[in-house]
Amino acid sequence: MDLKDLYRDVILDHNKRPRNLGTLAPPAIGAKGHNPLCGDQLTVYVSLDHGQITDVKFEGSGCAISMASASLMTEAVKGLDTEAFARLHASIHDVLTRHDAEVPAALGKLAALGGVREYPSRVKCASLAWRTLEAAIAGAVSVTTE
Amino acid sequence: MTRTPPYDLAAARADFPILARPIRGKPLVYLDNGASAQRPSAVIEAERRYAEESHANVHRGVHTLSQRATDAFEGARERVRRFLNARSTREIIFTRGTTESINLVAQSYARPRLQAGDEILVTHLEHHANIVPWQMVCDATGARLVVVPINERGEVDPEDVRTRISSRTRLLGVAHVSNALGTVLPVAEIIAIAHHAGVPVLVDGAQAVPHMAIDVQAMDADFYVFSGHKLYGPDGIGILYGRETLLAEMPPWQGGGDMILHVSFERTTYNELPYKFEAGTPHISGAVGLGAALDYVERIGLENIGHWEATLLDYATQRLSGIEGLRIIGTAAHKAGLVSFVVDDVHPHDLGTILDEQGIAIRTGHHCAMPAIEFFKVPATARASFGLYTTLEEIDCLAEAVIAARELFR
Numbered sequence: 001m002d003l004k005d006l007y008r009d010v011i012l013d014h015n016k017r018p019r020n021l022g023t024l025a026p027p028a029i030g031a032k033g034h035n036p037l038c039g040d041q042l043t044v045y046v047s048l049d050h051g052q053i054t055d056v057k058f059e060g061s062g063c064a065i066s067m068a069s070a071s072l073m074t075e076a077v078k079g080l081d082t083e084a085f086a087r088l089h090a091s092i093h094d095v096l097t098r099h100d101a102e103v104p105a106a107l108g109k110l111a112a113l114g115g116v117r118e119y120p121s122r123v124k125c126a127s128l129a130w131r132t133l134e135a136a137i138a139g140a141v142s143v144t145t146e
Numbered sequence: 147m148t149r150t151p152p153y154d155l156a157a158a159r160a161d162f163p164i165l166a167r168p169i170r171g172k173p174l175v176y177l178d179n180g181a182s183a184q185r186p187s188a189v190i191e192a193e194r195r196y197a198e199e200s201h202a203n204v205h206r207g208v209h210t211l212s213q214r215a216t217d218a219f220e221g222a223r224e225r226v227r228r229f230l231n232a233r234s235t236r237e238i239i240f241t242r243g244t245t246e247s248i249n250l251v252a253q254s255y256a257r258p259r260l261q262a263g264d265e266i267l268v269t270h271l272e273h274h275a276n277i278v279p280w281q282m283v284c285d286a287t288g289a290r291l292v293v294v295p296i297n298e299r300g301e302v303d304p305e306d307v308r309t310r311i312s313s314r315t316r317l318l319g320v321a322h323v324s325n326a327l328g329t330v331l332p333v334a335e336i337i338a339i340a341h342h343a344g345v346p347v348l349v350d351g352a353q354a355v356p357h358m359a360i361d362v363q364a365m366d367a368d369f370y371v372f373s374g375h376k377l378y379g380p381d382g383i384g385i386l387y388g389r390e391t392l393l394a395e396m397p398p399w400q401g402g403g404d405m406i407l408h409v410s411f412e413r414t415t416y417n418e419l420p421y422k423f424e425a426g427t428p429h430i431s432g433a434v435g436l437g438a439a440l441d442y443v444e445r446i447g448l449e450n451i452g453h454w455e456a457t458l459l460d461y462a463t464q465r466l467s468g469i470e471g472l473r474i475i476g477t478a479a480h481k482a483g484l485v486s487f488v489v490d491d492v493h494p495h496d497l498g499t500i501l502d503e504q505g506i507a508i509r510t511g512h513h514c515a516m517p518a519i520e521f522f523k524v525p526a527t528a529r530a531s532f533g534l535y536t537t538l539e540e541i542d543c544l545a546e547a548v549i550a551a552r553e554l555f556r
Contacts, residue, residue, distance in 0.1 A: 003499075003554070016491075037511060038494070038495035039495075039512055040525075065495075
């Protein structure tokens with residue numbers, strides 16, 4: 001195994017210069033995620049319009065894997081509807097956790113997260129932003145369906 | 147300062163089979179002794195021999211093996227008594243570890259005595275195991291947890307203990323050595339202050355016992371607790387030392403076999419000390435292994451070990467502070483056995499993974515001492531903690547790997 005397989009240039013770049021860093025004002029929904037093992041903490045904000053992600057931002061602090069994963073995610077999910085996000089989340093989850101999972105070409109830059117699966121203690125770092133966005137969307141849904 | 151170990155370091159390393167095992171294809175550099183130390187063959191063998199030659203249940207049978215097991219178990223208790231210089235084996239309770247020892251004191255000593263408005267005192271640098279059990283009894287009784295502050299070096303000023311003690315203080319819980327920062331606390335002085343106000347003291351010795359000789363009578367501790375696995379012994383075994391007069395007044399914590407003299411459905415008579423606090427079949431082989439670990443460290447000499455670790459600490463402090471962008475967290479004048487640090491642009495968790503790839507094991511995170519780490523306004527630290535087998539060359543490996551990690555993230 002090579003460390004450069006985990007810390008690929010895309011990961012290092014997104015860690016150093018995270019995209020979509022910041023907050024969104026209401027009616028955008030925010031959710032907090034926390035990884036107690038390493039102290040990663042982030043908040044993901046999402047604006048939804050009729051089930052479509054129109055904007056997403058995040059803020060927080062954490063290891064390079066969690067920061068880069070959050071940054072890459074914000075780039076990838078803008079414009080998706082919530083069902084497409086759920087499918088992408090499932091696909092990322094496979095890439096992060098299953099040794100035999102193919103890394104679909106459609107993942108583009110997100111494929112850089114594929115090195116994480118060789119480091120089981122780091123999977124939670126990479127999945128934090130995704131689970132947090134999932135929670136934000138669920139919160140938005142429960143709010144809008146009231 | 148001479149950089150020669152006061153004992154045969156190569157021979158000591160050869161006593162620990164795991165140190166010869168490559169990790170990720172590299173020689174193991176084990177710098178996570180603060181979390182758990184490795185075991186010498188003497189400990190592994192003692193447990194194996196016990197299982198092969200002497201095992202049965204203790205304090206029960208009239209048969210030969212039961213007597214042998216009882217002798218081995220009670221022999222280990224006497225070994226621990228000598229190690230701590232306790233007055234009597236009635237003051238030595240076997241537990242699962244430091245955490246269980248503290249919970250026992252919280253539930254059996256503190257809880258029945260606490261009333262709403264009473265106070266339990268702890269310091270800002272405690273491990274969660276010396277915070278949460280007190281919070282639980284506070285929640286149950288309406289008592290309050292009061293915190294003695296630390297300074298920017300991670301030290302506790304005994305004067306701050308004096309000023310935090312009130313007429314409502316019922317107990318002080320204090321670490322002997324901070325697991326997150328390495329600070330050695332002046333426990334004898336702190337205990338004298340607490341006793342002057344009539345407050346008993348529990349000392350969390352988990353991080354102290356591997357590095358220095360302990361004399362519970364000299365320090366005048368009321369309770370002193372530690373775990374076997376940080377002292378080159380087995381996991382799952384620990385010690386509660388308690389002053390006999392206090393233990394005698396305390397009700398049993400758990401009920402079951404071995405802690406009773408007579409049971410009827412109307413009334414049960416509890417056993418005498420120390421058995422009153424040892425319900426159920428104990429971890430007999432763990433106690434035997436712990437006894438062997440104490441033999442082992444005392445053969446090398448805790449003073450010798452402490453002396454060598456002071457050299458390691460000095461060297462590591464000097465090597466690491468020479469690295470640009472590295473900040474040591476916890477710079478107390480008196481430290482033992484470990485260095486906690488952060489590196490600009492490299493999160494501790496990434497550092498842990500990168501070092502592991504080089505075969506170097508360190509701890510990263512909040513070290514189960516979140517308040518202490520948050521005091522320094524960092525989310526986490528990397529911690530290198532030393533053992534009696536740590537070499538200066540291993541510190542060089544650590545320093546070089548940290549520099550390489552910094553390069554990767556530049």
